[in-house]
Amino acid sequence: xxxxxxxxxxxxxxxxxxxxxxxxxxxxxxxxxxxxxxxxxxxxxxxxxxxxxxxxxxxxxxxxxxxxxxxxxxxxxxxxxxxxxxxxxxxxxxxxxxxxxxxxxxxxxxxxxxxxx
Amino acid sequence: xxxxxxxxxxxxxxxxxxxxxxxxxxxxxxxxxxxxxxxxxxxxxxxxxxxxxxxxxxxxxxxxxxxxxxxxxxxxxxxxxxxxxxxxxxxxxxxxxxxxxxxxxxxxxxxxxxxxxx
Numbered sequence: 001x002x003x004x005x006x007x008x009x010x011x012x013x014x015x016x017x018x019x020x021x022x023x024x025x026x027x028x029x030x031x032x033x034x035x036x037x038x039x040x041x042x043x044x045x046x047x048x049x050x051x052x053x054x055x056x057x058x059x060x061x062x063x064x065x066x067x068x069x070x071x072x073x074x075x076x077x078x079x080x081x082x083x084x085x086x087x088x089x090x091x092x093x094x095x096x097x098x099x100x101x102x103x104x105x106x107x108x109x110x111x112x113x114x115x116x117x
Numbered sequence: 118x119x120x121x122x123x124x125x126x127x128x129x130x131x132x133x134x135x136x137x138x139x140x141x142x143x144x145x146x147x148x149x150x151x152x153x154x155x156x157x158x159x160x161x162x163x164x165x166x167x168x169x170x171x172x173x174x175x176x177x178x179x180x181x182x183x184x185x186x187x188x189x190x191x192x193x194x195x196x197x198x199x200x201x202x203x204x205x206x207x208x209x210x211x212x213x214x215x216x217x218x219x220x221x222x223x224x225x226x227x228x229x230x231x232x233x234x235x
Contacts, residue, residue, distance in 0.1 A: 043228060044226055044229070045160070045207065045209075047223040047225060047226075050223045091159050093159075103173070104162060104165075104173050104175070105150075105162050107159030107160050109159050110158070110159050
């Protein structure tokens with residue numbers, strides 16, 4: 001069974017600080033996909049990144065960066081120079097194929113990030 | 118382009134009643150998925166449909182059912198509502214890709230329907 005753990009329930013930082021959101025996953029499959037989504041107070045989940053299990057390259061997109069390490073089953077997300085607009089709940093998700101051949105997603109419980117001005 | 122749309126925005130029902138939630142995917146997306154998000158938790162997968170066929174089902178009772186129409190819009194039905202069904206119900210659409218594996222691709226979520234069961 002797949003599982004996603006976001007151990008940090010809530011993180012509070014001051015604007016311009018760097019912050020890392022942790023994500024640890026469990027899966028028996030060799031082929032799987034990892035995602036990060038952002039859920040602002042408005043409630044609509046916003047896709048941030050997708051990574052497949054064969055691509056361990058780290059990625060940077062503006063102030064966002066992701067560190068994928070299969071050896072530790074982690075897919076951590078770092079926001080550099082945080083801004084108030086980054087305040088949201090961030091979800092890590094794992095998609096793994098089930099016995100029927102369909103990918104089934106599992107989301108973590110989310111990390112609430114509060115950025116103070 | 119319009120994003121994923123859901124209706125209604127809010128809904129209040131009584132225990133034992135039935136509810137139908139609706140979702141229209143992004144134009145060109147053939148896959149629709151439904152999630153239940155209880156306050157303070159991550160979304161839980163309910164159903165996934167691709168080309169009008171059920172392609173995945175989460176661990177939900179038979180009171181939950183769904184279908185997808187020829188225009189790729191979808192309905193989620195919940196019978197015999199319980200207090201515990203109170204949640205934000207999210208719909209997401211995605212490309213299937215050549216592999217036909219919708220969950221291997223990013224999903225685009227709608228704003229959700231807030232269901233309150235009293």
